[in-house]
Amino acid sequence: MADLALILLGALLVNNFVLAQFLGLCPFIGSTGRYDTAAAMGLATTFVLTLSAAASYLLHHLLLVPFGLEFLRIIVFIIVIASVVQLTERYLRSTSPLLHQVLGIYLPLITTNCAVLGVALLALQQSLSFAETLAYAAGAALGFTLVMVLFAAIREKLDHAAVPAAFAGTPITLITAGILSMAFMGFAGFGAP
Amino acid sequence: MTEWLPVVVLPALMLVAALLLRIAQRRLRTDETVLVDAVDALLPQTQCAQCGYPGCRPYAEAAVAGAPLDLCPPGGAPTQAALEKVLGRSAGDRLPTPGPVRAVIDESQCIGCFLCIEACPVDAIVGAPQYLHTVLEDRCTGCELCLDPCPVDCISLVPASEYANTPSEPASLIADEPCIRCGRCQPVCPEALHPDVLWWTSRARQPDAAVDQGLKDCIECGLCNQVCPSGIDLVGVFTDAKARLQIEADLQHEAERSRALYEERQQRLARQAVLASERRAARLRAGKRQW
Numbered sequence: 497m498a499d500l501a502l503i504l505l506g507a508l509l510v511n512n513f514v515l516a517q518f519l520g521l522c523p524f525i526g527s528t529g530r531y532d533t534a535a536a537m538g539l540a541t542t543f544v545l546t547l548s549a550a551a552s553y554l555l556h557h558l559l560l561v562p563f564g565l566e567f568l569r570i571i572v573f574i575i576v577i578a579s580v581v582q583l584t585e586r587y588l589r590s591t592s593p594l595l596h597q598v599l600g601i602y603l604p605l606i607t608t609n610c611a612v613l614g615v616a617l618l619a620l621q622q623s624l625s626f627a628e629t630l631a632y633a634a635g636a637a638l639g640f641t642l643v644m645v646l647f648a649a650i651r652e653k654l655d656h657a658a659v660p661a662a663f664a665g666t667p668i669t670l671i672t673a674g675i676l677s678m679a680f681m682g683f684a685g686f687g688a689p
Numbered sequence: 690m691t692e693w694l695p696v697v698v699l700p701a702l703m704l705v706a707a708l709l710l711r712i713a714q715r716r717l718r719t720d721e722t723v724l725v726d727a728v729d730a731l732l733p734q735t736q737c738a739q740c741g742y743p744g745c746r747p748y749a750e751a752a753v754a755g756a757p758l759d760l761c762p763p764g765g766a767p768t769q770a771a772l773e774k775v776l777g778r779s780a781g782d783r784l785p786t787p788g789p790v791r792a793v794i795d796e797s798q799c800i801g802c803f804l805c806i807e808a809c810p811v812d813a814i815v816g817a818p819q820y821l822h823t824v825l826e827d828r829c830t831g832c833e834l835c836l837d838p839c840p841v842d843c844i845s846l847v848p849a850s851e852y853a854n855t856p857s858e859p860a861s862l863i864a865d866e867p868c869i870r871c872g873r874c875q876p877v878c879p880e881a882l883h884p885d886v887l888w889w890t891s892r893a894r895q896p897d898a899a900v901d902q903g904l905k906d907c908i909e910c911g912l913c914n915q916v917c918p919s920g921i922d923l924v925g926v927f928t929d930a931k932a933r934l935q936i937e938a939d940l941q942h943e944a945e946r947s948r949a950l951y952e953e954r955q956q957r958l959a960r961q962a963v964l965a966s967e968r969r970a971a972r973l974r975a976g977k978r979q980w
Contacts, residue, residue: 555702559698559702563694563698564694565694565695565698568695568698568699571699572699572702575702575703575706576706578706579706579709579710582710583709583710583713586710586713586714586717587713587717589717590717591717593721593723593724593727594723594724594727594775597724597775597776597777598775598777600777601777652895652898655893655895656886656889656890656892656893658868
């Protein structure tokens with residue numbers, strides 16, 4: 497149990513996928529303009545990430561390994577991720593069409609979010625068990641959501657700031673992302689023996 | 690045997706995924722009316738049909754289905770921007786922003802022909818055949834539908850008097866930011882607001898954030914202006930932001946009333962049609978010749 501908590505916290509903070517491993521930067525920059533959008537995007541990604549990591553684990557160990565087809569894992573994982581994203585999109589469209597419109601192109605783009613494929617592959621690489629994979633995926637997903645929400649809140653505040661003309665817009669956004677990443681470096685080494 | 694395995698497994702997997710998605714699609718029917726309602730609420734409800742659709746609701750349905758978003762002249766640029774935001778696509782050039790207008794009848798020329806009254810979608814023109822007509826200003830939406838039918842061209846559009854004093858861009862919002870974030874305005878505020886934060890949010894065009902920060906609680910006492918070392922006209926900005934919010938709320942209220950009037954009129958016309966056909970049927974039953 498302590499192991500699971502450690503894996504979850506490790507993926508959430510210490511090895512945060514966005515700020516420490518630099519995966520999933522596209523939605524991190526693209527849909528953090530507004531706080532609500534970022535939170536919704538984080539939750540949608542959380543759902544996709546956890547579900548696809550679990551499905552990928554099961555497919556890998558129940559289908560690919562018995563038949564000796566491990567070399568197919570990337571393409572199989574991508575099929576899984578694309579299906580789960582489509583499912584999420586359908587669900588959002590039927591329950592909350594407005595949110596679906598606001599997220600727009602970034603929703604189908606979760607398919608190409610490298611953090612999603614990264615979690616499935618990294619969990620495999622570290623030969624985690626099923627429960628550990630779930631904890632790892634949940635930690636990664638919550639870490640992604642946390643960073644999205646933090647960054648969106650900072651960007652809303654940035655709108656009020658007197659930014660020099662040369663830095664206005666994207667430059668100050670990237671500098672802020674860098675500083676936030678440095679702050680997360682402070683977690684490095686936590687949980688190490 | 691084994692070299693055939695990937696060729697079988699991969700398509701099988703895709704087939705399963707496709708089947709699952711198909712089932713999900715069947716189960717999760719998209720409810721477009723929610724989106725249509727949201728789009729309809731953004732339209733000005735003038736029911737003017739200048740977009741080429743018979744009213745605001747039909748245009749909302751068409752816009753959700755993919756019609757261009759720059760078809761609403763009464764809404765102008767603000768409505769177009771709001772539509773683009775909700776529907777997530779852009780529509781090229783912005784429409785010009787109109788001021789609200791009202792129809793006015795030149796009563797010295799009106800011949801009492803009743804044609805404009807039949808054309809008005811919100812029952813804003815009163816009068817009877819052979820008598821003078823006049824426009825109820827607070828009901829009129831400025832839709833222009835009465836202009837064409839008038840045989841003597843006695844109807845004209847004038848800027849709506851109640852919006853004549855719409856504030857223009859205040860100077861202090863455009864100027865470079867002189868606030869040094871000293872916070873001296875905070876302790877003097879009798880409403881315990883943060884005038885500096887209110888000022889930043891108003892300046893960044895975030896009216897929702899400004900309202901969250903208590904913009905509407907500002908009593909415009911002017912104490913923050915007095916202590917500001919940069920001499921910023923904080924209260925001027927707050928007054929202006931509040932006026933904008935009020936105008937927005939007024940227009941929203943007006944749109945809701947126009948929608949209600951339009952729907953009432955549609956119902957009344959339907960009732961009249963039913964009554965007329967009943968009378969015709971009764972006459973036929975009585976065996977009277979109709980002409």
